[in-house]
Amino acid sequence: MFAHRPIRHKLILMLLLLLVFMTAGSLAGLTGVWSYRTTVKSIRNHAEEKPDEKTLRRWVTNLRVNIKEIETLLDLSDKWADRIPFEVKNEQKNLRQQFETGLTFFATTLASYKLQMEKRDRGNALQIGSSNEERQTVREINICLKKIEKQTAVEGWIEDKSTIENIDGDLLALQDYSAKLPYFVHNRLVNLADNVRVEYHTFFYTTLACMLLAALTIVLFIRLFITWIFRPLTTLITGSRQVATGDFDFRIQLSGNDEMSELADAMNNMTEQFQIIQKDLNQEVEQRTIQMVRSDKMASVGFLAAGVAHEINNPMQSIALCAESLEQRLEDRSIDDAEGIAAAKKYLRMIQDEAFRCKGITAQLLDLSRTGDETEEDTDLRGLIQVVVDMVVTLTKSQRKQITFEECKSVMIVANPQEIKQVILNLINNAMESVDAGGHIRLKLGICDGMAEIVVSDNGCGMTEEVRQHLFEPFFTQRRHGQGTGLGLTIAYGIIEHHGGRMEAFSEGPGTGSRFRVLLPLAGTRPESQKPNYRAA
Template identity: 45%
Template structure:
């Protein structure tokens, strides 16, 4: 019933390479790894989009600040571009330019400038050069002013070179502001692209996660849920008392090993239940035998003596009548000393004389048979605990076989005794001899000429075991079921009383042992197994198969009789 456990990876018992079994933890780790990968991909795509958005916000904030500085710089430059520009105004422009340069370098170092400040740096350098030239030209013009034709000094703001430099500086400042706006737009476009990529990644990851979850749910149902349901159904069947249907799993993992172990446990439990049922049946039979034995004890103690007296009278009268008839009616009528006319009855014919003699012999034989039965009943009812002594069982069996070899049933049949060792057990020798004799005689009667009876003797742990195996007529299951019942006989000679095996069973039972019979079927021989304890059995102890049948009521009645 138990299925073979899956072989480990590598090679099987025949040395053939086999695939590594899918362990349940490997399946769970695979599913967990795929789920973690899907969640990681989903989380990575989301974080990627969030990071792009956060970077764009920071770049925008930084560029907006730079844009404010650029506007201030432009306004300062416009203030310096007056009718009479001053050196102080240009110095203010230069100071704002330095502040802008520092903030722009901070943006570049923080990574918040899309083009790393290349465009702003060129415009700042150009603007710084224009401011320096304006300062130099303004200083020159103030040191040597130009006079108009009317003798007045020409306004500095109207000086063409100075005007050209102011226009170029203002254009550079405007280009700087446009560069900042371009950086904001470029950062926004880059962020939009990144966010779209993140959305695609998140969408693909979400789709993959949904497909993966559905797939894992299917395989978990195949790997875990369905096997667990089968295990649960198997446990419920066992709980209901059904041990005939094992759990069939082919998952190749720990659940299959669990199912195999559960099947093995169920097989052992079924064997235990079967053994318990056998013991209950045996105990029931023992109880029936006990009740019958009590009845036999009552019958033997109350009626045996009353039956023996009429049987003795019948036997005596039959013997006396046979002698009288032989004297009055000799075998040869002509040789009778009395004349025919002197006899009050006509002489019987020769065939009538033989019939009368045969019937009188049958009356005597049946009376003796009834007396033998009542004597067995009396002996059985008077049986009780007897003194047991350590006895050589092999010698006891040999003594019985020496006596049996002279019986007519032994002719043409072979008896083989094979003791495997020297075995001594505490038994009552005479009772055990009667058991061995009864088993040997029954075996000989069941075999035809040329049959073989094999007797073995061995020690099995704390028990002495004797087996009697014959090649006789065998037994049916019905005969085996009632073999040790009183008055049950299937003797081929038809002369058995049905008490031999019953009394043998009681003797072995009183010794604390067991006697069992088995047969493959009619015509295939029989085997009787006798087990006796090698140590003395204390009163009240039980035999291995069932408790011993009580005999106290029969003993008390027999004693009273």
């Protein structure tokens, strides 16, 4: 169901999922860093407590040694006062000062230990064990210390054996309590290690899970990107290229209702509309092409009109003179004898010959202007060219231009004769426009590189390289008298090309004449793929 959603919704969802997992992983990482900081701080606090604990034990040991010395000195002073070589009072004073100093240092160290313990408890984010028992021990140490301080505050306590024994008992208790402090520190470190291990595993697996989920989200994102965007784009590009090759029946198929599907439907609609427009344009182009070919053919035939009219005028004059002579003899009744009959037969024969001559000329003209069918047949190029030359030669004589078709063997091709005639006539017409009076046009037929070769050359005005490059373009004309449609050579080029041949133009420059070369496949050598789909009207 979600596959039919718009692509922007899909991308937003994927980005939100990726953002959630990345945020969770980042928070897990930050929490781990904060836990690491707290652990380091706790370890530092424990490291700071360790010297105070050792100092307390050392001072309580020193105090017990002092109290033993005080007790020993008191016993000696009671039993052997006269034998002691030193002043008892002074020694007691020194021992008292040492004891009180040690007691002061012990109290100071205990205060420092309590301060560290309170500081540790305030920052105990890891909850490293319970400190109640340790606090109780510290309170007991503090009580013993107060008792000792209270007993030592009495004047003359150093000479009271019972007081000294009480202090010694309190010091023993103080020593026992101080001996417990390392146990508490050790337990806290053990608990710290356990808690750190647990939290390490928690944060590690949490971070690993977030990373795996983020990786899976990225993989899913990539896969969905390929499914929703990359593959449809590839299909669109492939379909567009297929349509660009001319396959307008091809349609792009995409499932879903997202933007890609809308784009595919739009391209399919565009292709369908283009196909309709192309069909209409092809029909119009085909009709216009037929019209232009007909117009060009009629223009070529019209070019021959003057020569044909001149050629027909002579036999028509002879016919008129013979008819006039016969009419005169009938009026004079001079055909009754044998001589008159012979003369009448002579005039009738002349009229018949000249009529057949006119019929031949008009037949040739009709043959050139005939539309013809679209079938191809084996065609003798030599005979076909000769027919066109015979039609044009009269016009060249009247214009004092010479045309020569060199003798050659028959060359057979498969073509539409009417179309090839039109090409030859166009080339001759173009050459006649290029030469002045006294100019010469040559036609040559042969075989070159396995193809039929027709060469039409003249010694006329020639052409520049720029004109040669644009010569076969539609509506391009360089006729000196400003006449012509510019379609003759274009149509001729198309006819030759669609017969599987090619047409080339050559000229060394203005004033050097021109040469047109037509190559056509010989009969039996033309592949099926080159069969023409173009026909002149």
